[in-house]
Amino acid sequence: MALEDTLRLFSDETRLRLAHLLADEPCTVAELQEALDLGQSSVSGHLAKLKSAGLIHDVAEGSARRYRLRADLSEDLSAAWTAIRTLANSDPRLGADRTRLQQVLAARGADWVDRVAGSLHREYAPGRTWDSLCHGLLAFARFGRCVDVGAGDGALVELLAPRATTLVCVDPTPAMVGAGKARVAALGLNNTTWHQAPGEALPLADASADSVLFLQSLQYIPKPAAALAEARRVLAPGGRLLVVTLVQHDHAEADRYGHRHRGFAEADLRSWCKGLRDLHVDLLPPETRPPRFQTIICTGTAP
Ligand SMILES: C[S@@+](CC[C@H](N)C(=O)[O-])C[C@H]1O[C@@H](n2cnc3c(N)ncnc32)[C@H](O)[C@@H]1O
Known part of the structure; x- marks a missing residue:
């Protein structure tokens, strides 16, 4: 100047x-x-x-x-x-x-x-982020005997394990399971175990879980209908299913992340979860950044 x-x-x-x-x-x-x-x-x-x-x-x-x-x-x-x-x-x-x-x-x-x-x-208010509010709301959650399908490298175990009686993480990718086991050991979580297996063939007994979660993993699973049938098999009566995944879309960007499916239609999720009671499907607002992926949440209870 x-x-x-x-x-x-x-x-x-x-x-x-x-x-x-x-x-x-x-x-x-x-x-x-x-x-x-x-x-x-x-x-x-x-x-x-x-x-x-x-x-x-x-x-x-x-x-x-x-x-x-x-x-x-x-x-x-x-x-x-x-x-x-x-x-x-x-x-x-x-x-x-x-x-x-x-x-x-x-x-x-x-x-x-x-x-x-x-x-x-x-409005901005200090600390009032989605992240911090979700941590707070999770304090009310009780997952009982919990199965996390497509658990990845266990990024969420820190949140889930303290609110579960037992946490079983299932993922077919050896590198993910290896990293997840290391994370669990470092955190000293003694209620958490890992299985290297696909969601379509859960190595778990019938009616052995109080909650089964798919947290942005269903779009990676080659046979999502089969994985949800497995979830229903392992859910005990009264056990709850939570699927957090993407709404059907046409964004090629998803391929970069290894997705096998470009999201799911509400009707597909409903038909794959048929037989569960209190079935709810909610759509979240599209993300603010392009290509504006949108999350769909499906919950239900085993009869
Ligand atoms: C984006 S990661 C989600 C990880 C974790 N749920 C989270 O939110 O941090 C998707 C995971 O799905 C897993 N996956 C791929 N095929 C699968 C299958 N057939 N059954 C279960 N999980 C599978 C991948 O290995 C990957 O770890």
Whole structure:
């Protein structure tokens, strides 16, 4: 950035005030407007200039965007900014802006839950990820004598084993079973065993399981109908089946992951699970990233 451009960037009082606030605290346009008592177009216009100069950047946060000072300033900009920050740090007007921003942020925190009511699903809240919520909800789960068909390398044993009386992981791929056994040993799980076998021929006795799970594995199984018939055979009366797989699709990308089937139609899953009671099939919303795979969940109970 040329010297005159740098000097012009910092020659505007509003831009200086904004930059100083953002150096202390990442903020939204609305928070900056309120703290500096300025209009939206003025704040947005100056933010755009600071951003195109490379001093700040913004990230999406729910329905808003939050601006912050870049951590990776160019050498020249970093030198100029450090000098200006030092010179201006004791300016009482900037001190007053800072105090006002803290008041605005405190007030916005206090009424956050009121403001996001009705749009909470679009808002970021610390720690409120699908992952953490699923971990929490799993605390209520009881899998009893559990069979995980197509268990892979046991990435989920850590979640399943503590909620199962026994966990039997079944997978036909030797490398997966080897990695899974190593994981179970490292975690010290003594209720978990492995079988190298296909889902179409489970090496387990009739009516010996309280739950049978297929967690994104059915699309890998050459004969899915046969595997679900096996699941029904090993389920004890009252035992539950959970199939999490993909909805029928036409995305060639799936071939890269070794899928044998491009998902399944709801009607197929229903017919393969015939005989189970309380059969439910739910479709999740398509993934946000292309090609937007969609998950289908099928649950039922053995009579
Ligand atoms: C994507 S991995 C899923 C692993 C695990 N369920 C998870 O969610 O982390 C699919 C697994 O299906 C297994 N698989 C392939 N053919 C199978 C079959 N005939 N019966 C059971 N599993 C099979 C593969 O070896 C692979 O480990």
